[in-house]
Structures are given as structure tokens and as C-alpha cells.
Amino acid sequence: MSQIYKREMVFILAGVVAFVMILDYFFGKNIPGISGAGNLSSTLQTWALIIQLMAIGLGAINLIQVHYRQISRKTNMALYSAWFMVFFAILLLLGFYKLATGVEPYPYTWIFANVYVSLGATLYAITGFYIFSAAYRAFRARNIDAAILLIGGIFVLLANAPIGEVIWGGFPLIGNWFNNVGQVPGMRTFTVVGALGLLAYGFRALIGKERGFYSEVQ
Amino acid sequence: MGVWIILDTKFVALLLLIAAFALFYAYMALAKGGMKIKARTFPAVAAIPEAIGRAAEMGRPVYYSTGMGQGTLNNQLNGPQTLAGISILGYTTRLCAKSGVKITYFTMIADSLPLVEETMRTAYMAEGKPEEFDPAVAINFQNEQSPYLTASLGWIQREKPASSILMGGFYYEAVCIGEAGNTIGAMQIGGSANTHQLPFLVATCDYTLIMEELYAASAEISGNLDVIGSLRGEDILKFFVLILLGLGFILALVNNNSLISLLKV
Amino acid sequence: MSGQNIWDKLQNVDRRVFYWILFIALTVPFLSPIGLPITVTPSTQSFYDGLKSIQPGEVVVLSINSGVSAWGDCLPAMIASVHKVYDQGGKLIVWSIGYTDVDITWAKIKEKLPDVFSKWKEGENYVYFGYCPGQETNVALLATNIRAIYPKDVRGVSTDQIPLMKDINGANKIKFVLSSDTGDAQMYYIRQWKNGQVNYEKTGKPPTVAEMGIAMNKSGDMAYYLSGDEFGLVAGSRGAAELEALTGYKGDATITMDSISVSHVLLVLAIILTNISMFATRGKKK
Amino acid sequence: MIENIAVAYPTDPLAIAGLWTALFLMLAIYSYPLWKENPVYRFAEHTFVATALAIGIIVNLQSLMNTAVTPLMKGSFLMIIPIILGLCMYFLLVPKQRWVSRYPIAILVGSSLGLGIASNPLPSIINQIISTVTPPKAGTAVWAMFPGSPTGDWFSFAFVAVGCVCATTYFLLTYEHTGPVKPVTIAGRYFIMLALGAYFGNTVLFRFSMLAERGQYILKVLGLVPL
Numbered sequence: 001m002s003q004i005y006k007r008e009m010v011f012i013l014a015g016v017v018a019f020v021m022i023l024d025y026f027f028g029k030n031i032p033g034i035s036g037a038g039n040l041s042s043t044l045q046t047w048a049l050i051i052q053l054m055a056i057g058l059g060a061i062n063l064i065q066v067h068y069r070q071i072s073r074k075t076n077m078a079l080y081s082a083w084f085m086v087f088f089a090i091l092l093l094l095g096f097y098k099l100a101t102g103v104e105p106y107p108y109t110w111i112f113a114n115v116y117v118s119l120g121a122t123l124y125a126i127t128g129f130y131i132f133s134a135a136y137r138a139f140r141a142r143n144i145d146a147a148i149l150l151i152g153g154i155f156v157l158l159a160n161a162p163i164g165e166v167i168w169g170g171f172p173l174i175g176n177w178f179n180n181v182g183q184v185p186g187m188r189t190f191t192v193v194g195a196l197g198l199l200a201y202g203f204r205a206l207i208g209k210e211r212g213f214y215s216e217v218q
Numbered sequence: 219m220g221v222w223i224i225l226d227t228k229f230v231a232l233l234l235l236i237a238a239f240a241l242f243y244a245y246m247a248l249a250k251g252g253m254k255i256k257a258r259t260f261p262a263v264a265a266i267p268e269a270i271g272r273a274a275e276m277g278r279p280v281y282y283s284t285g286m287g288q289g290t291l292n293n294q295l296n297g298p299q300t301l302a303g304i305s306i307l308g309y310t311t312r313l314c315a316k317s318g319v320k321i322t323y324f325t326m327i328a329d330s331l332p333l334v335e336e337t338m339r340t341a342y343m344a345e346g347k348p349e350e351f352d353p354a355v356a357i358n359f360q361n362e363q364s365p366y367l368t369a370s371l372g373w374i375q376r377e378k379p380a381s382s383i384l385m386g387g388f389y390y391e392a393v394c395i396g397e398a399g400n401t402i403g404a405m406q407i408g409g410s411a412n413t414h415q416l417p418f419l420v421a422t423c424d425y426t427l428i429m430e431e432l433y434a435a436s437a438e439i440s441g442n443l444d445v446i447g448s449l450r451g452e453d454i455l456k457f458f459v460l461i462l463l464g465l466g467f468i469l470a471l472v473n474n475n476s477l478i479s480l481l482k483v
Numbered sequence: 484m485s486g487q488n489i490w491d492k493l494q495n496v497d498r499r500v501f502y503w504i505l506f507i508a509l510t511v512p513f514l515s516p517i518g519l520p521i522t523v524t525p526s527t528q529s530f531y532d533g534l535k536s537i538q539p540g541e542v543v544v545l546s547i548n549s550g551v552s553a554w555g556d557c558l559p560a561m562i563a564s565v566h567k568v569y570d571q572g573g574k575l576i577v578w579s580i581g582y583t584d585v586d587i588t589w590a591k592i593k594e595k596l597p598d599v600f601s602k603w604k605e606g607e608n609y610v611y612f613g614y615c616p617g618q619e620t621n622v623a624l625l626a627t628n629i630r631a632i633y634p635k636d637v638r639g640v641s642t643d644q645i646p647l648m649k650d651i652n653g654a655n656k657i658k659f660v661l662s663s664d665t666g667d668a669q670m671y672y673i674r675q676w677k678n679g680q681v682n683y684e685k686t687g688k689p690p691t692v693a694e695m696g697i698a699m700n701k702s703g704d705m706a707y708y709l710s711g712d713e714f715g716l717v718a719g720s721r722g723a724a725e726l727e728a729l730t731g732y733k734g735d736a737t738i739t740m741d742s743i744s745v746s747h748v749l750l751v752l753a754i755i756l757t758n759i760s761m762f763a764t765r766g767k768k769k
Numbered sequence: 770m771i772e773n774i775a776v777a778y779p780t781d782p783l784a785i786a787g788l789w790t791a792l793f794l795m796l797a798i799y800s801y802p803l804w805k806e807n808p809v810y811r812f813a814e815h816t817f818v819a820t821a822l823a824i825g826i827i828v829n830l831q832s833l834m835n836t837a838v839t840p841l842m843k844g845s846f847l848m849i850i851p852i853i854l855g856l857c858m859y860f861l862l863v864p865k866q867r868w869v870s871r872y873p874i875a876i877l878v879g880s881s882l883g884l885g886i887a888s889n890p891l892p893s894i895i896n897q898i899i900s901t902v903t904p905p906k907a908g909t910a911v912w913a914m915f916p917g918s919p920t921g922d923w924f925s926f927a928f929v930a931v932g933c934v935c936a937t938t939y940f941l942l943t944y945e946h947t948g949p950v951k952p953v954t955i956a957g958r959y960f961i962m963l964a965l966g967a968y969f970g971n972t973v974l975f976r977f978s979m980l981a982e983r984g985q986y987i988l989k990v991l992g993l994v995p996l
Contacts, residue, residue: 003868005868006868006871009872010868010871010872010874010875011875013872013875013876013879014875014876014878014879014882015879016879017875017876017879017880017883018879018880018882018883018886019883020883021879021880021883021884021886021887022235022883022886022887024887025228025884025887025888026228026231026232026887042623042624042627042628042631043847044876044880045620045623045624045880046620046624046631046836046851047850047851047854047876048292048620048851048876048877048880049292049616049620049621049836050833050836050837050848050851050852050854050855051292051329051851051854051855051858051873051876051877052290052292052328052329052616052877053616053829053830053832053833053836053837053855054829054833054852054855054856054858055328055329055331055855055858055873056328056361056825056826056829057328057826057859058328058329058331058332058359058858058859058861059328059331059359059360059361059822060361060822060826061862062331062353062354062357062358062359063358063359063360063361063818063822065353065354066354066355066358066359068354069354069355077376077811080811080812080814080815081815083812083815083816083819084815084816084818084819085819087815087816087819087820088819088822088823091819091820091823091824092823092826092827095823095824095826095827096827098827099827099830099831099834106783110783110787111820112584112824113587113787114787114788114790114791115790115791115794115816115817115820116584116817116820116821116824117550117551117552117584117587118551118790118791118794118795119364119368119791119794119795119798119813119816119817119820120362120364120550120551120552120584121550121551121552121553121554121979121982121983121986122552122794122795122798122799122983123364123367123368123552123798123817124364124390124550124552124553124979125552125555125976125979125980125982125983126367126394126798126799126801126802126980127390127393127394127976127979127980128505128509128976128977128979128980129501129502129505129506129799129802129803129980130393130394130396130397130398130802131393131418131972131973131976131977132498132501132502132505132750132753133397133498133501133502134393134396134397134418134421134422135421135750135753135754135969135973136498136501136753136754136757137400137421137757138417138420138421138422138969139754139757139758139969140757140758140761141758141761142761144959145958145959145962146962148959148962148963148966149417149962149963149965149966149969150754150758150966151963151966152962152963152964152965152966152967152969152970153754153966153967153969153970153973154751154754154970155970156966156967156969156970156971157747157750157751157970157973157974158747158751159970160698160719160721160743160747160970160971160973160974161721161740161743161744161746161747161748161974162519162520162521162721162724162740162741162743162744163519163744163745163747163748164744164747165520165521165522166519172522175970176524177925178963178966178967178970179701179705179967179971180705180709181925181928181929182928182963182964182967183705183963183964183967183968184705184706184709184929184932184964185928185929185931185932185933185935185936185960185963185964186932186936186960186961186962186963186964186965187413187703187705187706187964187968188706188897188900188901188929188933189932189933189936189937189939189940189957189960189961190413190416190428190429190961190964191413191706191893191894191897192459192893192894192897192898192933192937193429193430193456193937193940194411194413194429194430194893195889195890195893195894196238196430196452196455196456196894197411197429197430197431197432197433197434197452198298198411198430198433198885198886198889199235199238199239199242199452199455199886199889199890200238200242200430200433200434200448200449200451200452201298201301201302201433202298202882202883202885202886203238203239203242203243203448203886204242204437204445204448205298205301205878205882206879206882209246209440209442209444209445209448210301210305210436210445211305211308211309211337211436211439211440212301212302212303212304212305212306212307212308212333212337212436213301213304213305213333213878214333214336214871214874228891230891230895231890231891231894231895234890234894234895235886235887235890238890255943256943257942257943258941258942258943258944258945258946288618288666290618290877291874291877291878291881292618292620292877292878292880292881293618293619293881294619294881294882294884294885294888294889295667295670295885297877297878297881297882297885298881298882298885301878329858329873329874329877330874331858331861332858332861332867332870332871332873332874333871333874335861335867336861336867336870336871360818360821360822361818361821361822361825361826362821362825364552364817364821365817365818365820365821365822368798368813368814368817368818369814369818371801371806371814372801372806372810372811372814375801375805375806376806389666390699397498401498413703413968414699414700414703414968414972416965416968417965417966417968417969417972418969418972420965421969428940428961429940430940430942431940431942434942446943449942449943450942450943452942453941453942453943453944456937456938456940456941459894459898459937460934460937460938462898462902463898463901463902463930463933463934463937464934465902466898466901466902466930467902467927467930469902470902470903470904470926470930471904473904477902478899478902478903481895481898481899482899498802499802499803499804502802502803503803505980506799506803506980506984509977509980509981509984510981510984510985510987510988513981513984513985513988513994514988514993514994552979553979554982555978555979555980555981555982555983556975556978556979583824583828614828615832616828616829616832619884620880634835670892673892674888674892678888678891678892697975698971698972698974698975698978699968699971699972699974699975699976700971701971703968706897706900707892709900710892710896710897710899710900711900712892712896718971719971719974719975719978720974720975720978721974739978739981739982739985742977742981742984742985743974743977743978743981746977746980746981747973747974747977750973
């Protein structure tokens, strides 16, 4: 049985959208109807945005499934999952009230500022700990590779902290040179080869040769 | 330029794009036609079966994530990386299904969920065990980067995965998940094309795929000759870049601007 | 494990020991700041020069693509540059394509600059549009049609009614974008606004982009600064401290520098120790 | 002399409770690295996950109203298409019809790959080559290793050019790193390591600033430094 709409049509749609984007980038100015507000490419981008926004429900369903599983199987995480469900439901109700009336209830504002934002900052900063221990292990001069990593890292560290220039005037000089020049070859090559990889990957994905994008599913 | 195609500075870019696609196509055709092209082996890819084998031996699960990826597939920097990560996820899941290892995929990209679920389900079906696939165990979605990190950290300490595979568009979570995995002694394989996270993946993981290696890895896994052919296309482009660099360097020494003005057309 | 000497132990210190020392070392300097002198790097200097080139009445976009979580690195630079835009008599459009908590960040900026916002009139001197999701897609749309994304500002005033927005509906009337980033959002402006498909023929030049990035992205941003895609770069709290020195507005970045110095010395000492212990144990094993 | 604009400590009991709640949750999270995974951490973890999901749903619904529903009501009937496409995603939950969810994904993937393919070559390949082969102008400060010395500029220029050549060679995918290429790729590897080290160094500054801000927050809540 021909099931062209399950595979081939999907690739064709992706290809058409990609082609519009490419046309828009290169010839947008010259082809009427492609570029600019309200035209094909920006319409497609608005569509993509709306799809993105609507996808969160799928995520919510997954997360509720995960926690429901914990509760129904009475695992040692069941209590926390129950707390998740309750707190989530309360907050969602508050949010719906906000959407319906346009007035943000005070508990919602309070939770947003003191729980959501604050925990966000906390998690973001937690990296400080991990980076310390990562540096402690990575910056051991086990071999030449690691030694170069170490040299690059140490000089930049001491160039960034004001104490570096107090210790020795050469630290900011050399450290900033590593920053402005020393890292450029590696960085620039990353950029170039990354872009090449992206081109090849995009090409393969759009012609249906990439496993990640539905090339194997039935 | 007086023609109607006024490209500004994009003319060279367009030429490059066309040349690239022509090269990819040509080498894919050549490889299919029997030209011998062998991709360099990536230790990180070769280590994946070992990582799954380790999990099977220890009877522990596998942690997999494609990173934060700006929360959507529709992001030109991270979307392709997420897709490449999902390619490798398909391969990894299949290995897990074969040896009866539990794999849990952590993500914060809601719009990738259909793709992920179908990819993982296909992997289980290919091993003849579709009934073992349970989305509530295999996929763990969190809405944002920090919750995704919190949940990952908690899960890693509670479940103590034997291996942890991080492939995709990572941001600050890379170093945290990497170190958390290190604490419990997990075998770790990383890969990203986000330059700013590479130092941490290199520092915390046992094996790392750097930049285009991430994209190329799925080509290598597929083992399809024609797909590997496109990698040769990339190499030819690299030679081209090298020639331009060399030529430009020499011209710069004699203070000749012609190459630069040519590229800036 | 009785055979372990001090070097062996040093190599396998429980990481929590470091974590505690680090956290304390970062916190204590705030109690009595010293304020070590700092030199200004060229990228910050050219950022400042860009701010100084604002003529009265010119419009600048501040794109807050950093969240409350990155205040330590991002907020001081934003405060200093908003202050400078005010000093130069420029006008400011503020929005965010990165974080939902931008309202809190913007409130904090206003709170920290009472002298500016007691004189500036909302809608005339500045306009604040708040957050919109969509990342690069959004930036591409903003280049040609701001009203499609922001039909009204945060107060609910229709964009058409805002005096500042009278002739502005895209990138073409903007002098430059100041992008405060924890990620790659400044690249969206470079790609979509500076090098993008917008037709600037009638209006002259496309807007330039300057970056107030986190220090982590300094190396990456530096490449775009050197290639000319960004006219200036303030990297992290260190860059912000330099900017504060240049603008004469001393804020949180200058204070944070002490804590940075202490913690960096600590890390360097730890690295030196681990290397010594590694070489010591390596000799023993042979 | 350091002057900092101090914001007054709040007097509203709810605001004070907020400060302390935030502090409690922060310490709950930091109990993970500073001690170990524990019930308090789990509580904070689940609280955070629930909060973020609920807020995310509300924010997305609000944006959906603005970008899709309101225009639809006002007569932009085309907006029905993306809404239908968005609903198609939910066919994932219908076992026999999962393939329907592929169409919205195709649009997202097409858009990201299309934009990526089109807009990457110019800044990421061509501009990078141009920057590499542009000779230094005399006295350009950023390039100068030793300010005032013209040779510093040229040294840096040569360093970058040679480094780019070596590092690019390192990335060759379909040629083994043997024979005459080998020393070049090894050198390329060193250039890459230097870049990674410099990156690492910069990141430390950023992460420590963040953590310092959190430390400062404790002092602020305790009233030891001004808010």
C-alpha cells in the first residue's frame, strides 16, 4: 500500500519550507511576495512560532504521565510527585484566572518572583561549583594537550580578575592576547567546520538520508 | 551589479552554497557508484556500544540528553544539533533495547517530542520489543532549562546511571550534568556544536564529538556508503577553505587586497 | 588506604570541600569591598565610544536577552549603558526575546537609576515592550514589522499611539542594538538586522550591533567583534566594571570584582596544588 | 570610593517572606553540591518543575492569544492553518495516526534547516576567511601583543592564519591523520586546546560572578549589605 503521505510528503513539506527560507535570505528583496512583513517567509515563521507555542501541551502530558506513574506505583518518589501535581494544579488555576480576567493574582506574582525567578538564578549559578571541580581535574598537565589547556586557562583567569595585574603586569597582557588572538584559530575553525557540518547535515536531512529526521520510521 | 538579482554581499555565499550542494550530491552519487570513501573513526561513536554494554553489566540505566537547544527545533543554530542528537539517540536506543537496558531521555524541547517518541519507538520495534517502550519512563520533559537541569541532577543521583550521553545543543547544563555524572562514576560521551560548551564537554566526558563531528557521527553510524560520501564533499570544501587561507595569507604579505574584495563582492 | 601520602589525598579531595571554600570566598568580600584598580580593554572602550556617539534624539534598542539569573554578569552593564544613553540625550526601545522574567530585570534597572527615570517620560524618551517568545524568528519579523510582534507596549498603550514609535516600525530607523545576552541572541540581530534582507536603501545604513555578553562567551563574541560584526563588546562583570569606570557610574560590577579576585586566586592555587601533587605522585610510581 | 545606589529593605511582611522563601529554596538546591541529594532538594526540585511548567503554559497561551487567536478573530482566517498544524502534534497520542504529527515537525525542521543553511555561509565561513586574511593595520590595539610594536600585529596575524590552517586540517573527516598530514593535525589539536583553555578561563569569571551574586543575596536577605 502506498503511504506516501507518511514519509515522502513530510520531506517535501520540509524541503519546500527550507527552500522558501533560502530564497528569502538571498533574493528576498527582489522577489515580491517572499520577504517582508505579511509575506510568505514571515508567514511561515509565524506559523512555526505558533506550532512551537502549542507544543508545550505535549510536554505537560509527558510530565504528568511521568509523575502519575510514580504515584500509581507508590515508588519512593510518590510523595514528591503528588506535591508536583498539587502545586502545578494550583498555579495553573491562578494562571487561568490571570488569562481570563487580565488581572494577575498576587500569589501568582509572588510565586513568579520568589520561587520561579529566584530558583532560576540559583540553578544558573550552581555551575560555579561544578566549574571549579571541572577545572581542578581538567587543568592537570597530564600530557601536552592538557598542558596547553592549562596555560590558556590560567592566563585568562588571571587576566580577568583584577588581582592578576596586581600580582604581575604580564598576566592581563598575555591573558588578553590569548583571548583576542590565541583562541581565534581554534574558535574560527570551529565556526567554519561547524557551518560546513551544518550544510551537509541539512542537505542529507532534507533529502531524507538522515536518521534523526524520520528516515527510518515507518 | 546591475542585474535584477541584487545580492549585496551574499553573492559569494550563494555560490558557496550551490557549490557545496553540488559537491555533496556528486560525492554521494560517486560513493553509491562504488568509490571507496572511509570516514575517520570517531572514538566517541565507537564508545557508545561499550557504554551500553557497561550499563547492561551493571544493571543500571542510561542517561541521554540533547541539551537545551533553545527550547525548539526551529532554531537555526541548535535545531540541527538537536536533530543530530536524536539520530544518535535512535542508534543508542536500539542498542539499549537489544540488551534490555533502560534509557531515559531528558529534554526541554516540547516540539521535538513527537519526533523523539517516534524515533525511540521505531528503535524498540526494530529489536522486536515494541511493548517495552514506555514514554513515561523513556522520555522526561521539563519546560525550561533550569528545571531540566534540576530534574537531571536529581535523577542522576537517584538512579545512578552507568553511562551518560550528551549530544546536541548544550548550554550551561553541560558542565553540571557532566560533573554530576563524574561524581557517580558514569561513563560519559559528549558532543556539541556549541563552541562555548565544548571546553566542559571535553573536560567532563570520556569522549567528545567536536563541532561537525557531531553532524558526521550519525552519517558514520548509518554506515550508508552514499551518506558517508557527503563527508568527502565537506572535506573538499575544507581544502577549498585551506587554499583561500593560504592564498590570502600570501597576498596579505605583499599587501594585495584582490582576494578580499573578490570575497566581498 | 593507609599507603596514601598527602599528595595522593590531595588528588582525591572530596569536591565538596572545594565547594564550601569557594562559596565562602565568594561571599565574604562583599562585606568590605576594597576596589582594586582595573585597566580598560579595547573592546569595552569601543563600546563606550559607540555610546558616546549617540546624538540627541537618536533611537537605540536595548534587547534584554538575559534573565534575572544572570544579573551578576549582565545587569551592571545594562544599568551603566542606559545611564549613558540618558546622558547623551538618546531614546531607548526596550524588549526581550530571551526571558520571561524581563519585567523584573527592567524594574530593577529603573529602580537602580532613579535620577534617569524621574526625568525620562515613558513613551517619549523610552518605551518598554516586554517579552516575546520566538527567538530568531521573532528578530527577523521585528526587522520589518515591530507592530506585528508588539501591537502595544507593556502598559497596554497601542504602539501607534506612542510618540517615540511614530516613524519606527523596523530596523531602519534604529542607530544600534545593545544586546545583553546569555546566549547567541546578538547573532540574531547580526544575521537578521545587520546582514539580513531588510531594505535599507532609503534610510541609509543598517543598525550596528553591540554586545553586552556574559564573560563565558567572550572568546566567541570576540571573533564577531574582530570581524566587525559588533562595534563593541562588554564581557561579563569585568567588562561592566570597566564600563562603570568609563561612565563614572560605580555600581555592582565594581564591587563584585573583589569577590572575583579572591575566588580566582583560590582556583589558581587549587590548580597549582593539583599539578604539584600529580607530579609528586607520578615520580613515586616510577 | 565605591558608591552604590542602595535600595531600602522591604517592610511589607509578604515581601520579607518572599526574600526568605527564595533563600530557603536556594539553600535547598545548593544542598545538592554542598552535601548530597536529599529530601529537601527533592522538594525544591519538584516545586521548581511544577512552577516552570505552569508558568510556561500560561505564558505560551498568552502569546498564542496575541499571535494567533486575536488576529483570527479580527479576520486573518489564514491563522487557522498553524492552529490546526499545532493540533496535529497531538496526534502523537493516537496510536494509529501518529504520522499526522510529522507535518508540523516538518515545518519547524524545514524552517530551521533552511534558515541555517542560508544564513550560515556568509558570517560563519566567508566572513571568517576574510577576517583571517585581512592584514593588520598598524597599531590596531586588539591585535597588538606588545602595544606599540608593529611586529606584534604581524605575529598575531601569522599565528591566526597558521592556526586556522592546522586546525581545519585536523577536522578532515575522510582522511586518516597519517603521513605528512600528521604533524599538521597535531599542531591543529594544540591550537584547539589553547582555544578551549581560554574559553574555560572566561567561563570561570562568568560562573563565579553568578555564584558571587547568590552569595551577596544571602548577605542581602540577612540585612548585612544593602539590597
